[in-house]
Amino acid sequence: MDRREAVKVENFDGSPTFCATNDHVQTSFPFMQGHGFDFVDGDKSALGFMELLGMQDFSPSLLDVIQVPVPPVQDPNVQVVMESPSELLNQPATPNSSSISSVSSEGLNDEPVNKSADDEVEEQEKNKKELKPKKTNQKRQREPRFAFMTKSEVDHLEDGYRWRKYGQKAVKNSPFPRSYYRCTTASCNVKKRVERSFGDPSVVVTTYEGQHSHPSPVMPRPNFTGPASDPGFSSTAAFVMPMQRRLSFYQQHQSQPPPPFVNSFSPLGFGCNESTANAAVNYLQFEKHFCSSSGSNLLKDHGLLQDLVPSHMLNEE
DNA sequence: CGTTTTTGACCCGCGC
DNA sequence: GCGCGGGTCAAAAACG
Numbered sequence: 045m046d047r048r049e050a051v052k053v054e055n056f057d058g059s060p061t062f063c064a065t066n067d068h069v070q071t072s073f074p075f076m077q078g079h080g081f082d083f084v085d086g087d088k089s090a091l092g093f094m095e096l097l098g099m100q101d102f103s104p105s106l107l108d109v110i111q112v113p114v115p116p117v118q119d120p121n122v123q124v125v126m127e128s129p130s131e132l133l134n135q136p137a138t139p140n141s142s143s144i145s146s147v148s149s150e151g152l153n154d155e156p157v158n159k160s161a162d163d164e165v166e167e168q169e170k171n172k173k174e175l176k177p178k179k180t181n182q183k184r185q186r187e188p189r190f191a192f193m194t195k196s197e198v199d200h201l202e203d204g205y206r207w208r209k210y211g212q213k214a215v216k217n218s219p220f221p222r223s224y225y226r227c228t229t230a231s232c233n234v235k236k237r238v239e240r241s242f243g244d245p246s247v248v249v250t251t252y253e254g255q256h257s258h259p260s261p262v263m264p265r266p267n268f269t270g271p272a273s274d275p276g277f278s279s280t281a282a283f284v285m286p287m288q289r290r291l292s293f294y295q296q297h298q299s300q301p302p303p304p305f306v307n308s309f310s311p312l313g314f315g316c317n318e319s320t321a322n323a324a325v326n327y328l329q330f331e332k333h334f335c336s337s338s339g340s341n342l343l344k345d346h347g348l349l350q351d352l353v354p355s356h357m358l359n360e361e
Numbered sequence: 362c363g364t365t366t367t368t369g370a371c372c373c374g375c376g377c
Numbered sequence: 378g379c380g381c382g383g384g385t386c387a388a389a390a391a392c393g
Binding site for chain 3: 211
């Protein structure tokens with residue numbers, strides 16, 4: 045099937061969000077709204093956007109697309125920047141690159157360092173006395189995060205990595221719970237949250253936090269023929285495959301070399317569910333673009349979907 | 362039997 | 378200070 049349509053999905057706060065559909069899986073980027081991407085139903089530019097994301101050799105165009113939406117009162121070099129409330133929202137409305145890159149580095153590169161050996165011992169000693177001795181003199185550090193919405197009947201979309209669920213919480217004002225997953229790879233600190241949109245229960249909102257420091261553990265099956273028998277794997281394949289495209293995108297537009305694991309990917313030429321691949325491409329592209337660059341583009345969310353979109357974006361409508 | 366999920370309790374940040 | 382909500386822990390259960 046090649047049916048595609050553009051629909052509108054409501055965020056938790058009721059604000060509309062563009063969402064393009066390709067068959068039964070669709071993905072949207074709420075943060076685009078209000079920055080030249082106020083798509084409406086049937087908007088052809090919206091369809092083109094999704095094509096850029098998932099279907100064609102889109103890499104340069106994708107970058108352009110992302111760079112176009114410059115929030116008002118912001119430096120043109122800074123695109124859409126989402127930050128944790130305690131870190132950026134208190135800052136003036138003229139963020140500069142340095143603040144962003146510093147956040148990026150602390151979130152992405154210093155992850156294993158923020159706990160010294162002394163802290164480790166101290167923590168263990170405290171452990172005997174208290175149940176959960178969290179550091180009291182240090183704010184909990186947040187990884188860069190971004191969310192995307194995917195129209196799917198499956199809550200937990202496969203993305204090529206292995207996740208272990210470590211929590212589930214009821215979401216305020218929503219009948220659907222939020223699930224918390226952590227990458228099962230030992231050294232990898234990536235987390236993700238999965239929840240269904242209250243406005244449209246068919247939409248799954250996936251929020252990724254951090255960046256994988258390892259290749260996807262999922263390998264293709266030799267005799268894989270199609271998605272019918274194993275939808276989960278079809279999604280997995282779809283999410284792994286775009287790495288090649290992702291690499292070329294990175295090499296063309298990033299000043300620094302891609303992480304080693306990107307190059308370590310072997311070509312995966314097996315078939316996949318195209319619609320799921322769209323979501324996969326979307327995620328991978330945006331993960332790369334917003335989470336791994338050294339500061340030119342960094343996207344963070346504030347936790348929930350409404351947090352993902354800066355208030356000035358939401359209020360622009 | 363190892364791994365993953367479930368789930369209640371707990372921690373933490375924030376607003377009032 | 379207190380309450381609320383988000384996020385995490387960890388023991389027990391479930392699963393393969």
